[in-house]
Amino acid sequence: MAAVDGSADESVLAATGAFAAQQVRAALELLPSDRVFEIGCGVGRIGTQLAAALAGWHGIDIAENMAALARARVAAHPGATASAVDGPNLEPFADASMDKGYCVAVFIHMDKEDMVLYLREVARVLKPGGLFYFDHWNLSNPVGWQRFAYEVDQVGRGNPAERKDVARNQFCTPEELRLYVRAAGLELVFEDNSAHFAQMVARKPDHALAPGAPSPLPIDPARLTAGAAAAAARLAAVRADIAFSxxxxxxxxxxxxxxxxxxxxxxxxxxxxxxxxxxxxxxxxxxxxxxxxxxxxxxxxxxxx
Structure with a gap:
């Protein structure tokens, strides 16, 4: 947030971090025994709010300077750290080693191909039954569309040679996000598309899903596995704690x-x-x-x- 939102204010960093952490807690039902990872941890804006209550928190970021700042911010908490990675991978984590994970306001800054590669990695590193929460600019929402229209105007007026690779914005429809989640081998157990950010929670199935084309359709409780159906029911009950008002x-x-x-x-x-x-x-x-x-x-x- 400090890197891309323009505020460069520690109190605002803490306030927005606390806001996002509240959504993450509700979406993932965090437990003291959980080992949790964050994709795009930045300076530890959210991790500093969560690390003390977890058995392990591990942030990853493509920028070493950001990861170093995050490490310093969570250094007082045993089991908390951050690492830099060189692309869309979760190499610090072994297969089926993490309980839960999240990515807040970061997938919006990467190519969609990279987001799908990260989702595949999420499916690899989560334990069966593990949950992953993320959000993305919502092109189907009027305010999300307004933000996209601004981006189009900025690109039209700018010099393509000076366009940034990081901090630029990508936009998705809910249908796209459903496809990406399911193509990665995850079950979609929660979505809220009422705001400028679409919010989703995916679950690693207890057993590999049957092969087939991913579906862009909304969640159908009748088609969920038993574990996913239970997760979906819990998340539906706490929708107000996750969704943007x-x-x-x-x-x-x-x-x-x-x-x-x-x-x-x-x-x-x-x-x-x-x-x-x-x-x-x-x-x-x-x-x-x-x-x-x-x-x-x-x-x-x-x-x-």
Whole structure:
């Protein structure tokens, strides 16, 4: 987050990390005995929130400097570490060695082929019955589409030779994500597509699934294995703890008014602060937008007195 969101603010890093960690806990039902991995750990934004309560946490990142920072942040927790990898692989982990894993706001920054390769690796390293949570820009959501349209405009105006390989954005439909999960040999046990980010939980089956073409259709409980059906039922009961709230989606759309639409940050911040008892979602976005403004004052003129 610190590397790509522009805030470069430790308090915002902690706040957004805590928010994401809450979603991960609900999605994976983390236990003290769990050994958990994170794909794209960055500086340990989420890992620092989770490591103390786990038997093991291992973050991986393609950037050695990021992995080093994450290692330093979790150094106080036995069993917690981070490693750099040179591509879409989970080489630090043996087959069927990890209980659970997650990837938050990282698959959006890689080619889809690399995401599928990572999902194959997830299927390799998870123990049977293990769960994996991830999210991705949701092209089928109006706010997700708005973010995609901005990306298209940026690419159209930019110099292709200067386009970044990292921190650029990819977008998917839920149908694509279902195909990728199932093609990797995983069972899809949860999805929420109501927000600008699609959220999914996949489960490694107890036994290899029968070969066949992957399906882009939504989850059909009648076609799940017994273990997957039980996981799907549990996740359905905690959907509200995993999914982005409608207010959170609205706040992100309002941030887009600033970052994309040319609205001054002060306008949106004043609107949010005027709300009676701002919700935690609003408070989080206030902190994030303030940090962006503070970090990049040249993007917006001073407010007239």
């Amino acid at each position: 409608a207010r959170c989606v609205q706040c992100f759309a309002e941030c887009c008014e600033v970052l994309i639409g040319g609205v001054h940050p002060s306008t949106v911040l004043a609107r949010w602060r005027a709300e009676p008892g701002p919700s935690p979602d609003v408070q989080l976005h206030i902190a994030w937008l303030e940090a962006i403004w503070h970090r990049h004052p040249h993007l917006w003129p001073p407010v007239a007195a």
